[in-house]
Amino acid sequence: MPSDDVYKITMTRQPDNRIERDFLDLGLSKALDDVEAHWRARRNELYPAASLILTGNGLKFFSNGLVLDKALDDKMFFAGVLDPFILRLSSFPLPTIAAVNGHAFAMGFVLALCCDYLVGKKNGRGWFCMNENEFASTIPPGMLNVLSRRLNNWKLIRETILDCKRWTPPQLHEIGLVDVLCSENELESESIKLGKSVGKYAQKGSYGLLKHNYCTL
DSSP states (O other): OOBTTEEEEEEOOTTTOOBOHHIIIIIIHHHHHHHHHHHHHTOSSSOOOOEEEEEESSSSEEEOOBOHHHHHHOTTHIIIIIHHHHHHHHTOSSOEEEEOOSEEETHHHHHHHTSSEEEEETTOOSOEEOOGGGGTOOOOHHHHHHHHHHOOSHHHHIIIIISOOOBOHHHHHHTTSOOEEEOGGGHHHHHHHHHHHHGGGGTTSOHHHHHHHHHTO
16 A cells, blocks of 8 residues: 555565565566556546555565576466566556665566666665576576666676676665665665655656666667
């Protein structure tokens, strides 16, 4: 439910918010649908100013990536479930904020990058890492598309994808990927503050269309 026009989705799949079909179809996708439906139902002449925060529970993990064995066994998972979800979140009609409460590995990192803004911990806790090369895995096309949009030079791509660098939030803030740094106990309040400041961009109804055009270039 909304609070002061800032919606919030909290991932609570124990122990580390691993991503698989049901988690997307029955969890995150349904939550996005509910938020969008509630927001659209409140329209008068303009849509209401609003934004969406995506976060995890606890202090250890935002998301530890895919349940890889299930993903590989499900022949339609990547093309039929994961890629549509990535596009859905990346082009969501409200400004989206990843409040990264803990580690974001592999698809967890991509999940954060699908959001428009990132808020991280200034104490450096909560690594961002694409660690596929550590377990001899490729990166699926939908995930790679997000990375290619957000990592804007070869050095950054090499360090992230080939070297599996564990980025801290302050390091990503320095290169412009994390927008706000704060203490652990300020993560929610700073995310809400940011959400209130950017919610106005959703009022014309074209925010998601512009993002969709960019995501499908």
